[in-house]
Amino acid sequence: MDPSRPHVALLPSSGMGHLIPVTRLAASLSDLCNITVISILPTVSTAESHHFTDFFNSYPKIHPVNFQLPPLDSSAHRNVDPFFLRWARIRESASDIFSHLLKSAPSPISAIVTDIAAASAILPSSRSNGIPCYVLFTSSAAMLSFFKYFPTYQGSNPVSIGNVEIPGLRTVPVASLPRPLHDPSHSFTQSLIGNSLSMVKSDGIIVNTFESFEPDSLAWLRGEQSPPVIAVGPLPPVKMAISTVSTVFTWLDEQPERSVVYISFGSRTAMSKEQIKELGLGLEASGCRFLWVIKTSMVDTEDRTELNQLLGEGFLERVKERGLVSKGWVEQDEVLRHKAVGGFLSHCGWNSVTEAAIYGVRVLAWPRLGDQRINADVVARSGLGLWPEEWSWEGEESLVMAAEISNTVKEMMADEKLLKSAQKVGEAAQSAARPDNGLAELVRKLKGFN
Numbered sequence: 001m002d003p004s005r006p007h008v009a010l011l012p013s014s015g016m017g018h019l020i021p022v023t024r025l026a027a028s029l030s031d032l033c034n035i036t037v038i039s040i041l042p043t044v045s046t047a048e049s050h051h052f053t054d055f056f057n058s059y060p061k062i063h064p065v066n067f068q069l070p071p072l073d074s075s076a077h078r079n080v081d082p083f084f085l086r087w088a089r090i091r092e093s094a095s096d097i098f099s100h101l102l103k104s105a106p107s108p109i110s111a112i113v114t115d116i117a118a119a120s121a122i123l124p125s126s127r128s129n130g131i132p133c134y135v136l137f138t139s140s141a142a143m144l145s146f147f148k149y150f151p152t153y154q155g156s157n158p159v160s161i162g163n164v165e166i167p168g169l170r171t172v173p174v175a176s177l178p179r180p181l182h183d184p185s186h187s188f189t190q191s192l193i194g195n196s197l198s199m200v201k202s203d204g205i206i207v208n209t210f211e212s213f214e215p216d217s218l219a220w221l222r223g224e225q226s227p228p229v230i231a232v233g234p235l236p237p238v239k240m241a242i243s244t245v246s247t248v249f250t251w252l253d254e255q256p257e258r259s260v261v262y263i264s265f266g267s268r269t270a271m272s273k274e275q276i277k278e279l280g281l282g283l284e285a286s287g288c289r290f291l292w293v294i295k296t297s298m299v300d301t302e303d304r305t306e307l308n309q310l311l312g313e314g315f316l317e318r319v320k321e322r323g324l325v326s327k328g329w330v331e332q333d334e335v336l337r338h339k340a341v342g343g344f345l346s347h348c349g350w351n352s353v354t355e356a357a358i359y360g361v362r363v364l365a366w367p368r369l370g371d372q373r374i375n376a377d378v379v380a381r382s383g384l385g386l387w388p389e390e391w392s393w394e395g396e397e398s399l400v401m402a403a404e405i406s407n408t409v410k411e412m413m414a415d416e417k418l419l420k421s422a423q424k425v426g427e428a429a430q431s432a433a434r435p436d437n438g439l440a441e442l443v444r445k446l447k448g449f450n
């Protein structure tokens with residue numbers, strides 16, 4: 001390690017949506033700082049464990065520190081979201097993780113960057129060790145504004161929740177709030193409040209967005225009493241040293257330019273079997289070419305349903321000339337970059353949104369849970385995509401029917417104005433990704449300058 005550079009340790013929590021921005025930030029910083037990344041084992045999904053292996057193999061200068069969590073009796077937590085559970089376990093083990101990090105690091109640590117989901121637990125340890133602590137917020141600046149304001153809102157509305165008016169910024173309708181927040185005693189609500197209150201005591205909040213994409217949220221955040229908010233986005237995808245040879249790309253290579261709709265709901269959002277059927281029929285009726293990644297369970301190791309069973313006999317045969325359906329992991333970043341892709345039906349996980357922004361790909365937003373409606377609102381406001389707000393999400397029984405899906409997909413793919421405005425977002429994203437952007441500001445701070 002180069003002793004003249006700051007040594008930064010990054011702590012991801014769990015889930016690909018959290019791991020990916022941490023490794024992107026680590027890779028982006030690795031030319032300017034010495035980097036340690038903590039991997040907390042075992043991971044919840046195989047996608048995470050493959051990502052760690054490929055990442056450490058691809059960036060040999062980045063120092064890995066493994067921390068083994070004590071075993072957990074998962075039968076006692078059968079109905080709990082396994083990723084929420086893992087975030088809670090990481091927080092419980094934070095001081096052990098911290099001591100292990102200090103013992104295993106190859107040189108003294110000058111700053112730590114913690115994933116927001118572990119902030120409330122990591123901050124006290126870093127403070128007591130005199131190490132500056134930055135928080136990586138893994139969603140949008142819009143979500144960050146809501147996240148920051150929520151404890152104040154909850155303080156004056158302790159029993160029930162309604163529309164959340166963020167003074168001087170915007171009102172977040174109750175229908176757009178992550179479902180668990182409807183219950184003030186839910187562990188998610190409690191941990192969100194804890195993380196929000198800790199985050200404001202950190203040395204800085206890092207967010208993977210850029211000025212022209214979310215100008216109002218960033219301006220609001222900077223006008224607030226809070227540590228510096230550093231917009232480092234859009235963080236470029238990590239460059240893995242393995243090549244991605246897959247039928248997906250041979251198929252995409254054969255399709256006309258901008259003709260394919262890519263459909264994915266991220267790494268952990270399962271869709272009901274009934275809704276998957278309607279979506280399939282809608283894609284078929286749209287007449288568009290499509291590449292569709294299907295997930296039927298929250299954790300990839302539990303995904304065992306056969307495609308024919310899911311989609312109905314004959315579906316794959318009927319669409320084989322113009323549709324490809326995959327149940328495994330696809331390199332989404334490479335897909336969105338491919339010239340054949342002309343639109344993205346997305347759940348609006350923040351990483352997916354930033355990837356669509358980097359390549360200027362039109363988005364049809366279909367948020368499913370959590371922060372995704374707040375992110376979908378950014379997509380619609382920025383001109384990156386369309387958001388049919390009445391389409392159902394978590395906790396709502398109603399299905400979005402095939403005819404509605406078909407019409408809206410066709411509308412998006414034919415919308416030249418949207419194509420142009422998404423490309424404009426893409427140009428702004430590319431120019432924001434310059435070396436003198438927020439990342440340079442972050443490096444200055446990591447070196448101890450203000």
Ligand code: UDP
Nearest residue numbers: 017266267268329330331332349350351352
């Ligand atoms: N991803 C991917 N291939 C897949 C599914 C997901 O490469 O088959 C990546 C995607 O590009 C994104 C991340 O996994 O970087 C998912 O994060 P996001 O915030 O979009 O959604 P989440 O999975 O957290 O709901």
Ligand code: UDP
Nearest residue numbers: 017087116117138139188191192195370371
């Ligand atoms: N979050 C948190 N504590 C928790 C769960 C979530 O602070 O126990 C944060 C999480 O990091 C994210 C936001 O709340 O920034 C919204 O969570 P969501 O349900 O959308 O999960 P994600 O999309 O991050 O997987």
